[in-house]
Amino acid sequence: xxxxxxxxxxxxxxxxxxxxxxxxxxxxxxxxxxxxxxxxxxxxxxxxxxxxxxxxxxxxxxxxxxxxxxxxxxxxxxxxxxxxxxxxxxxxxxxxxxxxxxxxxxxxxxxxxxxxxxxxxxxxxxxxxxxxxxxxxxxxxxxxxx
Amino acid sequence: xxxxxxxxxxxxxxxxxxxxxxxxxxxxxxxxxxxxxxxxxxxxxxxxxxxxxxxxxxxxxxxxxxxxxxxxxxxxxxxxxxxxxxxxxxxxxxxxxxxxxxxxxxxxxxxxxxxxxxxxxxxxxxxxxxxxxxxxxxxxxxxxxxxxxxxxxxxxxxxxxxxxxxxxxxxxxxxxxxxxxxxxxxxxxx
Numbered sequence: 001x002x003x004x005x006x007x008x009x010x011x012x013x014x015x016x017x018x019x020x021x022x023x024x025x026x027x028x029x030x031x032x033x034x035x036x037x038x039x040x041x042x043x044x045x046x047x048x049x050x051x052x053x054x055x056x057x058x059x060x061x062x063x064x065x066x067x068x069x070x071x072x073x074x075x076x077x078x079x080x081x082x083x084x085x086x087x088x089x090x091x092x093x094x095x096x097x098x099x100x101x102x103x104x105x106x107x108x109x110x111x112x113x114x115x116x117x118x119x120x121x122x123x124x125x126x127x128x129x130x131x132x133x134x135x136x137x138x139x140x141x142x143x144x145x146x
Numbered sequence: 147x148x149x150x151x152x153x154x155x156x157x158x159x160x161x162x163x164x165x166x167x168x169x170x171x172x173x174x175x176x177x178x179x180x181x182x183x184x185x186x187x188x189x190x191x192x193x194x195x196x197x198x199x200x201x202x203x204x205x206x207x208x209x210x211x212x213x214x215x216x217x218x219x220x221x222x223x224x225x226x227x228x229x230x231x232x233x234x235x236x237x238x239x240x241x242x243x244x245x246x247x248x249x250x251x252x253x254x255x256x257x258x259x260x261x262x263x264x265x266x267x268x269x270x271x272x273x274x275x276x277x278x279x280x281x282x283x284x285x286x287x288x289x290x291x292x293x294x295x296x297x298x299x300x301x302x303x304x305x306x307x308x309x310x311x312x313x314x315x316x317x318x319x320x321x322x323x324x325x326x327x328x329x330x331x332x333x334x335x336x
Contacts, residue, residue: 053221055218055219055224055260057219085222085225085306086221086222086224087221091221124219126220126221126222127286127305129222129305129306130222130286130287130304130305130306131217131219131220131221131223131287132287133217133249133251133287134251
């Protein structure tokens, strides 16, 4: 199951906004993929989950509480390679709109009812001439066990 | 569709643009540094260097100082640092010093290897929020302040600047004879 999300609530903190997915209806024992849309502000980029240089801070989602869901491995989209004035070689970055996908497994004996997976998304943004301190924003995936 | 919480980034971007425009208009016109009458005192601070020694900006009274706020994760900072090494080497005997202020949350654990890798030949301290706020927040890195011999901010460069802008500013300030000093008193930076 892969759920397309609608923009219900956007969590922004600086240069990146993440849209919370709508409530996901899940079945016990099933796997579920949840799309997490994000938008980088125009004129900025954020490092991808696999930056080109060791010193750069990667994009990363870490789940802090997942309730009846297990796993939560995140698939990040293919980054773009962009050359900036301050780099000799292109950097692996995200710009504009992109989507991450979180993969969960519903516990076989999960209690029917609502729940929420909560995570922290850490990123670090730059423009073409300056960089900004790393920031962490909250990501919420509401679900309903049927 | 996006919530009002997005207003913060928009405001940040606007402020950043306005801030850059303001810096540019104040510094880059015809002169590499502000006119003396337009210079404000550089806030003093008390921070620790890599050896644990206390450093006050006021220790540099009578010198021209290039104060560089940087971070190890900042690409544009890595472009400027080799220039600053050269400025330090060329001008240290003329009453000039570079002072780096790292804004890394992880402190010396990440900063010391970084300085070693880059062969940094000038003094570096670890910054804090108090110091950053005193210098206008310092959200964008690098942010570099050229401070005259009287402890006044003569030029501000937010983001990657040109090497020539720095060179011209330093030379202009070094041409001025050392006076009595004007760094504002320390308000407690530890």
